[in-house]
Amino acid sequence: MSAKHLSPEALNERRKKAVRLRLDGHTVAVASQRTGLSAPTVSAAWKAFREGGWAAVPVKPRGRTKGQGNTLGADAQTVLWEALYSAPPQGMSGWSSAALADLVNVRLGLKLTQRAIEHWWETEGLQHAPWELNALAKKRTRAGRWFDKTITPAFSYCPSAEQRWQGGVRRVAHAQRALYQVYLHGARGKLYMRCYERPPTAFDYQSVWASLPRPAVVVFHGALLSASQALTEWLDRQTALTVVAVPADIGLEHR
Numbered sequence: 001m002s003a004k005h006l007s008p009e010a011l012n013e014r015r016k017k018a019v020r021l022r023l024d025g026h027t028v029a030v031a032s033q034r035t036g037l038s039a040p041t042v043s044a045a046w047k048a049f050r051e052g053g054w055a056a057v058p059v060k061p062r063g064r065t066k067g068q069g070n071t072l073g074a075d076a077q078t079v080l081w082e083a084l085y086s087a088p089p090q091g092m093s094g095w096s097s098a099a100l101a102d103l104v105n106v107r108l109g110l111k112l113t114q115r116a117i118e119h120w121w122e123t124e125g126l127q128h129a130p131w132e133l134n135a136l137a138k139k140r141t142r143a144g145r146w147f148d149k150t151i152t153p154a155f156s157y158c159p160s161a162e163q164r165w166q167g168g169v170r171r172v173a174h175a176q177r178a179l180y181q182v183y184l185h186g187a188r189g190k191l192y193m194r195c196y197e198r199p200p201t202a203f204d205y206q207s208v209w210a211s212l213p214r215p216a217v218v219v220f221h222g223a224l225l226s227a228s229q230a231l232t233e234w235l236d237r238q239t240a241l242t243v244v245a246v247p248a249d250i251g252l253e254h255r
Contacts (some may be wrong), residue, residue, distance in 0.1 A: 011208040015045040017185055019057055072120050076112070080120065081103050081177070084195040088247045094192030095213040097121070124173045124237030126193060130185035131252055133166060133219065140245075143251045154242050162188040165212065169200055170210050182208055184218070202231035204218070214240035221246040 006014070010189035014035045023029040028046070032039045048056040059070060083103055088095045097117040104112050105180075119125035136147035156163055180196040180205065205225075209218060218241070225245045227229055235243055246252050 001040065008059060015041070015059070016054070017046075017056050018042045018045050019049045019054075022049075053156075069126070072112075072116070075108055076104050076110065077120070079107055080117070081195075084126075084193065085197065087207070088192075088194065088211075091211060092192065093208050094182070094194045096164075096190065096192050121191075125174060126181060126195075128183070130166055130189045137190060141251070146247065146250055150244055151219060154244055157216055158217045159241070162213070163216050165216060165222075167220040169205075169223050171199075202228040202234070205231060206234055207242060209238075209243065212241065216240070217242040217244065219244045221252055 008043040014037050016033040018035045018037055018041075021034060022042070023030070026034075028039050028042050030035075031042045031046075036041065037045075045057055080100055083100060086094055089099055092099065093255050097114040100117045101112045101175070104110055104117075118127060133147065133151065136143050138144070155164060164182050165186055167182070169180065169182045172181050178197045180191055180199055182196070182200055183191060183193045186190055194204075196204065200223075204222070212218070220243055223245065225235070225243065235241070
């Protein structure tokens, strides 16, 4: 069993055993073999013992403190859901984990981290990864040809990573609420989102994209944008914004 799957108590017992073996004159390799710990872990336990005695050998409990993950309190979750179903802070296209953490901390006096919010996103089905779009350029497939013909020219007008976005809309299966999500991935995959109780309208999409820094190109999945004349006309007026719709059968799925 890997040490990372051990409970803190079991790990500490093995660390103490490794130290006893070292005190008996055994090498790190032998202590590692007999305890099932890695050589670096044995060395770390031995170093801790030499510097602080037996009291320094046990490791601190791992994991988040209460309120830092899927154990967020009811009050915090209520604030989070209310925020996601409402407009984000001015100038932002959607809610980021940092903005949500700041909001909850100010309202409730907590000390949540971005990672705590992202862990909550995972438990609620809201977290997902961006596509590796650039990898399509190397594929001799329909998706690769689509990338070369459509995405490459669009990206040529936006050479900076901060100008290139990808996102989409999806219905999230949730046990307690009607949930549609519009999401955007910015530079380095940073996730922004807004949620709705019904399918987003043309105005909803406009509100999300209008806050993006210009110039910008958005590769967008999950919506037939051409079906809305109002949205098509609005996009035509955006001289510094290009939204590229992902064909439904191109092979890019929500992740």
